[in-house]
Amino acid sequence: MTAIITIWYREFLNYIRDRSRILSSFLMSIMLMLVFTFALGNFDTSILGIEKIQYMLPGIIATSIFMTSINGALSVVTDKTEGFMKEFLVSPTKRSSIAIGKILGTATTALIQGTIILLISPLFGMRYSIGMLLGLYAGMIAIALAVAAIGLFIATKVKSAMGFQMFVQMLMMPMMFLSGAYVPIDNLPNWLRPVVYINPVTYAVSAFRNISVDTSGISNEILERMGLILTYGDFKVTPIISIGVLLIIGSIFLLLAVNAFKNVSITHKIKLRSRGLGSH
Amino acid sequence: MKNIIEVRNLTKYYGKTLAVDGIDFDVKKGEIFGFLGPNGAGKSTTINMLCTIIGKSKGELLIDGDDVFKKQEEVRKKIGIVFQERTLDEKLTAKENLYIHGRLYNIPKSKINERIEKVLKVVELSARENDLVSSFSGGMKRRLEIARGLMHYPKVLFLDEPTTGLDPQTRIHVWEYLLKLRKKYKTTIFLTTHYMDEAEICDRIAIIDQGKIVVCDTPQKLKGDLATKIVRFKVDDKKNAIQLINKEFGYKLIETNEGFLEIEVEGKPTEFIVGFSKRYKGNMSYLEIIKPTLNDVFINITGKDIRE
Numbered sequence: 001m002t003a004i005i006t007i008w009y010r011e012f013l014n015y016i017r018d019r020s021r022i023l024s025s026f027l028m029s030i031m032l033m034l035v036f037t038f039a040l041g042n043f044d045t046s047i048l049g050i051e052k053i054q055y056m057l058p059g060i061i062a063t064s065i066f067m068t069s070i071n072g073a074l075s076v077v078t079d080k081t082e083g084f085m086k087e088f089l090v091s092p093t094k095r096s097s098i099a100i101g102k103i104l105g106t107a108t109t110a111l112i113q114g115t116i117i118l119l120i121s122p123l124f125g126m127r128y129s130i131g132m133l134l135g136l137y138a139g140m141i142a143i144a145l146a147v148a149a150i151g152l153f154i155a156t157k158v159k160s161a162m163g164f165q166m167f168v169q170m171l172m173m174p175m176m177f178l179s180g181a182y183v184p185i186d187n188l189p190n191w192l193r194p195v196v197y198i199n200p201v202t203y204a205v206s207a208f209r210n211i212s213v214d215t216s217g218i219s220n221e222i223l224e225r226m227g228l229i230l231t232y233g234d235f236k237v238t239p240i241i242s243i244g245v246l247l248i249i250g251s252i253f254l255l256l257a258v259n260a261f262k263n264v265s266i267t268h269k270i271k272l273r274s275r276g277l278g279s280h
Numbered sequence: 281m282k283n284i285i286e287v288r289n290l291t292k293y294y295g296k297t298l299a300v301d302g303i304d305f306d307v308k309k310g311e312i313f314g315f316l317g318p319n320g321a322g323k324s325t326t327i328n329m330l331c332t333i334i335g336k337s338k339g340e341l342l343i344d345g346d347d348v349f350k351k352q353e354e355v356r357k358k359i360g361i362v363f364q365e366r367t368l369d370e371k372l373t374a375k376e377n378l379y380i381h382g383r384l385y386n387i388p389k390s391k392i393n394e395r396i397e398k399v400l401k402v403v404e405l406s407a408r409e410n411d412l413v414s415s416f417s418g419g420m421k422r423r424l425e426i427a428r429g430l431m432h433y434p435k436v437l438f439l440d441e442p443t444t445g446l447d448p449q450t451r452i453h454v455w456e457y458l459l460k461l462r463k464k465y466k467t468t469i470f471l472t473t474h475y476m477d478e479a480e481i482c483d484r485i486a487i488i489d490q491g492k493i494v495v496c497d498t499p500q501k502l503k504g505d506l507a508t509k510i511v512r513f514k515v516d517d518k519k520n521a522i523q524l525i526n527k528e529f530g531y532k533l534i535e536t537n538e539g540f541l542e543i544e545v546e547g548k549p550t551e552f553i554v555g556f557s558k559r560y561k562g563n564m565s566y567l568e569i570i571k572p573t574l575n576d577v578f579i580n581i582t583g584k585d586i587r588e
Contacts, residue, residue: 003383003384005383006380006383006384009380009383010372010376014372017372083365083366084367086363087368087384090332090361091381091385092354092357092384092385092386093384
């Protein structure tokens with residue numbers, strides 16, 4: 001436990017030390033708000049009896065948490081390339097503690113990002129109730145943890161920061177567009193549906209929409225057309241189920257990442273050298 | 281004295297390449313033990329096995345009585361490591377780096393600040409404790425790493441090429457700290473190096489070449505074993521002297537570019553010097569007996585210069 005807290009603490013220190021990261025957190029939030037406002041300029045939400053911001057916000061939160069969380073794992077890659085990872089790996093600390101500490105650290109920065117968006121959104125006309133905020137935070141924690149675990153798993157597999165970023169870029173587009181955040185799932189061709197259903201962002205968007213929009217009194221047909229509810233055949237995915245799915249995805253990737261972590265080579269450089277120069 | 285490190289028939293293959301070839305050695309408690317060898321000799325591979333970083337292919341390895349490969353976590357608590365490359369978090373302060381290390385090694389919160397102060401004092405970085413590591417010079421970073429390695433009072437401190445990349449003055453400083461530390465904490469120090477002057481400071485050194493330990497002894501003994509000494513001198517009548525030496529002594533004679541004559545003598549050089557000065561009629565304006573350095577020992581043993 002001490003080790004997990006220590007590793008989390010170091011991630012947190014690194015975040016608050018880095019002014020550019022905090023600044024970019026703010027800028028990203030404002031930018032996402034503006035982009036969504038323009039992108040959905042003509043989108044009519046009056047049929048739901050809600051403001052446009054209410055419809056957009058779930059996508060904004062899911063997107064920004066997703067981006068912050070997955071990029072957070074970059075620190076694992078730079079720790080490896082800059083050498084600090086060795087300090088962790090030779091200490092009498094369990095590999096699983098290192099992985100969990102890292103995931104918690106990343107999830108924390110993602111939650112800070114989410115909080116910034118929640119704080120800014122009233123300027124764009126968003127209103128909250130206490131229950132809604134609690135629901136949003138439960139969803140945010142779940143998606144932040146799940147995506148942080150996915151990021152960590154990727155980070156243990158790649159060798160350079162460049163490789164990590166390329167892989168994440170490749171993953172980012174489909175995960176954001178095939179989540180219902182921008183394009184209602186109903187409009188997507190059938191063959192893409194399986195991707196939508198294994199995409200954790202889908203569940204986050206669905207949970208956030210259900211939490212932030214009061215859907216009672218609106219017909220299922222309209223809700224489905226507007227991408228407000230996620231269905232699986234006749235089965236309706238509630239926010240609780242969504243959060244559950246996220247936590248399950250997170251746990252699977254946590255196990256994968258811990259397992260991959262056990263095999264992280266600290267001596268990667270030495271081995272390379274031994275092959276290159278026939279030495280060591 | 282008890283052995284703190286015991287190594288028996290330790291072997292490591294990388295694929296089919298044999299990196300460490302069945303080495304044996306012991307390190308006594310409280311000693312400074314140096315691993316000397318050229319790049320690629322197997323130094324880093326050996327120290328990495330000792331530090332629980334990589335596995336073995338064969339053999340046995342005990343640190344303070346614990347099997348390094350079976351009781352990894354136990355061993356990790358007992359050792360401190362200063363890696364060849366930098367492993368500090370440069371975005372944090374010196375104190376924070378030490379704090380994180382201390383917590384990872386389970387030093388209780390109540391004791392941790394006192395420890396940090398103590399080790400920072402040893403490496404003379406107390407005044408910079410709240411500065412970001414990124415503002416430190418290379419030597420300061422190395423000293424901080426040594427301080428970090430000491431935080432949990434390890435029984436053995438491993439240093440992999442501790443002064444590589446540091447300027448000569450900083451190297452001397454780092455060594456002063458290491459010697460001070462040994463005096464203060466009686467820590468056993470195991471280091472790898474390819475600097476001869478560093479090897480001279482060690483209590484004992486093992487020369488490793490092509491994965492094998494070629495010799496293992498005190499620097500004095502190793503130099504003593506290499507009996508060849510060079511007598512360098514200058515005479516006013518070179519021609520005569522050369523003739524005399526070739527006729528009477530039968531040593532191999534070298535004429536240097538600077539006008540010196542040099543001969544290699546096995547055993548005591550006095551016999552030659554006395555004999556020569558008795559028979560030689562001219563003046564001898566210069567005389568020097570050159571003792572072997574560790575580098576000579578090294579060349580003699582491995583057949584190559586360490587810096588090659």
